[in-house]
Amino acid sequence: MDVAIQTPRPSDRIGFRRKAAAYFSLTKPRVMELLLVTTVPVMILAYDGIPSLWLIAATVIGGAMSAGSAGAFNCYIDRDIDKHMKRTENRPLVTGELTPREALVFSWVLAIGSTVWLALTTNLLAASLSVVAIFFYVVVYTLWLKRRTEQNIIWGGIAGCFPVLIGWTSVTGSLSWEPWILFAVVFLWTPPHYWPLSMKYRADYKEVGVPMLAVVRGRAVVGLQTILYAWATVACSLLLVPVAPMGITYTAIALVAGGWFIYETHRLYNRAIRDSDASPMRVFHGSITYLSLLFLAVGIDPLLPF
Structure with a gap:
């Protein structure tokens, strides 16, 4: 048998x-x-x-x-x-x-x-x-x-x-204004962080029916939305300066790293509207660097005398 x-x-x-x-x-x-x-x-x-x-x-x-x-x-x-x-x-x-x-x-x-x-x-x-x-x-x-x-x-x-x-x-x-501001920073940062990734894997998301912005909108629209959210992220991060209050270290890093993050999103948009290689992963990885630097400044600033 x-x-x-x-x-x-x-x-x-x-x-x-x-x-x-x-x-x-x-x-x-x-x-x-x-x-x-x-x-x-x-x-x-x-x-x-x-x-x-x-x-x-x-x-x-x-x-x-x-x-x-x-x-x-x-x-x-x-x-x-x-x-x-x-x-x-x-x-x-x-x-x-x-x-x-x-x-x-x-x-x-x-x-x-x-x-x-x-x-x-x-x-x-x-x-x-x-x-x-x-x-x-x-x-x-x-x-x-x-x-x-x-x-x-x-x-x-x-x-x-x-x-x-x-x-x-x-x-x-308990909770106060400072964590809510940083909450808003991460909230506004998430779309310009993730949308470039969805641009790279647009075909994958389309195949499985997940309506990421890059699937239902053109690259130029995604690029523009990424710019708007990046500007909003940086502006929100600066609200912490008077509220916390934060010193020169945090302020400088928020401005410099934020300016660089915004520049990269503009660069992505300009390439997208020219229909050239948009290099979305450059913005994806750059967004991680930006957030890491910003929160590093959050942790360092209170330890410094200025």
Whole structure:
């Protein structure tokens, strides 16, 4: 009598190290790293100095778990379209290194773990904000907006603004104008950061039916919108100078780095309207450098006497 031999799934036959790497990849570490870059400087600004290293570590760990949970949920929900896009075709749910069940359980474990951790090590407000951030990214962006409207990244990007609030509240236990200004900076920065990426992968998004702005509008429109949001980002960053107040270090970096960011968006637009090689990834990577420099200045300025 013939006996059918069941071929093991890829996720069952890979080694521990590869499995661990797959789980780590599920958290979108590059996105998580960028979000955490905004957390520690805000904590320094809130404390007007260096907070307890334990508090910094606790907030960063909780924030990483929270962001990782949101990223993992996103990979679970979008696994049907990820396999059709070059940018996401190597994610562990597409390659089979993880099963959907494993990914979903992992997502919930991180979500619950981050909430409990932040509640125990920081305060309930920080933990609550973490829950809202996960909800925004998973429900508002991934499930509701992403596949329905070209405005998806604008409003869905709110989720990426919450690390600023979490960092501030972990120190102070409350909110004030300073974190809300920086929240607005990240909110306005997200479209000119992500739209150039969507320009590069326009064909992928079009194939899977995701109406990113670059899919439903021409390159010139995307370029112009990128310019407008870049100007708004830089203008908003300067509001922190009189409110915090910030010194010459932050002011100088905000102006110089902001001016460079705006220049790059204008350069992208000029190339787009000439229908030449627009080099959108130059703006994408430049936007990361800009935000990193800006928040580095947020963290350094309170430590200087001028």
